Amino acid sequence: MSISTNSELPPGTMISGRTRGQQYMVQRVLGNGTNGTVYLVSAIVNGNLYALKMGTYNRTLQSEIKLLFSLHKHWKETGKNQVNRYLYDADDYEEDGLIIPFYVMKYVKGQTLTNFLRAKGSENLGKAGLGVLDILRELHEANWVFGDLKAEHVIITDEGQVELIDYGGAIQAGRSLHQFTEWYDRKFWKAGNRTGDYAYDLFAFAVMCIKLFNEAGLQQIIATQLPQIRSVADLVSLIDRTPGLTLYADWLKRALRGEFKSTGEAYHMWKAVGGSRFLGSKSPDGDPVTRRLKNAFIWSIIILSIALFIALFFKK
Numbered sequence: 001m002s003i004s005t006n007s008e009l010p011p012g013t014m015i016s017g018r019t020r021g022q023q024y025m026v027q028r029v030l031g032n033g034t035n036g037t038v039y040l041v042s043a044i045v046n047g048n049l050y051a052l053k054m055g056t057y058n059r060t061l062q063s064e065i066k067l068l069f070s071l072h073k074h075w076k077e078t079g080k081n082q083v084n085r086y087l088y089d090a091d092d093y094e095e096d097g098l099i100i101p102f103y104v105m106k107y108v109k110g111q112t113l114t115n116f117l118r119a120k121g122s123e124n125l126g127k128a129g130l131g132v133l134d135i136l137r138e139l140h141e142a143n144w145v146f147g148d149l150k151a152e153h154v155i156i157t158d159e160g161q162v163e164l165i166d167y168g169g170a171i172q173a174g175r176s177l178h179q180f181t182e183w184y185d186r187k188f189w190k191a192g193n194r195t196g197d198y199a200y201d202l203f204a205f206a207v208m209c210i211k212l213f214n215e216a217g218l219q220q221i222i223a224t225q226l227p228q229i230r231s232v233a234d235l236v237s238l239i240d241r242t243p244g245l246t247l248y249a250d251w252l253k254r255a256l257r258g259e260f261k262s263t264g265e266a267y268h269m270w271k272a273v274g275g276s277r278f279l280g281s282k283s284p285d286g287d288p289v290t291r292r293l294k295n296a297f298i299w300s301i302i303i304l305s306i307a308l309f310i311a312l313f314f315k316k
Ligand SMILES: Nc1ncnc2c1ncn2[C@@H]1O[C@H](COP(=O)(O)OP(=O)(O)OP(=O)(O)O)[C@@H](O)[C@H]1O
Pocket: 030, 031, 032, 033, 034, 035, 036, 037, 038, 051, 053, 105, 106, 107, 108, 109, 148, 152, 153, 165, 166, 168
């Protein structure tokens, strides 16, 4: 039986896998989730940084590890892009007679979608959303469902890549969801059940967009609407009252109503409405260098016109 520890490991702690023998040095804590603590670690074998998730007291990571193994196996067998994307190692570690399960995954360095849009501008939802839909499309085509999609699980890396973290909620299509967050859950909105299918993730994606642009409105519905009569209609009317979502309104309503035939269709429609909108430091006028060049050009036209005017005036 696995038992696990409750306290956080300090930087410098060495973690040695009992079965596979890999060793990791703790750098710092990255965060805490329901099932454990995530550490930034460096692998002794290659010096690379990884994120290592370790179980906390009275909880076990075993089912999460099992699930990730089968997802990883699938990616490997099908040669999908995601292989090596996530699971690097899984083992357990012994400390003072306690057996602590852990797994090691890719360290995703960047900003959460919420912070990214705050820093770079909400227009970036187009490209960022397309990145998320691309990952979901691949998962869904492989018959998996992400399950617990929310802005905190979407990371935009420093290179502008979109990544999902916390595959602990992923399930094979047709199974019951075991990890979800109320606001994003279609059953919470009486829009369907908790049996995993591609439409479940698309529903959560739509709520994620609404929350990003109008969290206060969402909070108000939840606080004032009786749970018995809470419905998708509340979300649809909130979309209509949220100017930042105008471009995506039709897409979002289709996702909420479960009207997409596939994630591929949802991906292409998103791409058509706003998926090519910039990601990173670019603004609607282009990047800062292009903008400066544009301004310089306008000023040189103005100065030239003034010079011409003066020259013509004094010639008379
Ligand atoms: N692969 C990763 N790379 C970088 N940081 C990560 C990674 N995985 C998790 N984290 C960080 O660790 C935190 C805890 O992650 P974890 O997946 O355990 O739980 P969570 O998603 O925050 O919560 P819950 O599991 O309760 O939904 C995350 O919020 C994130 O900041």
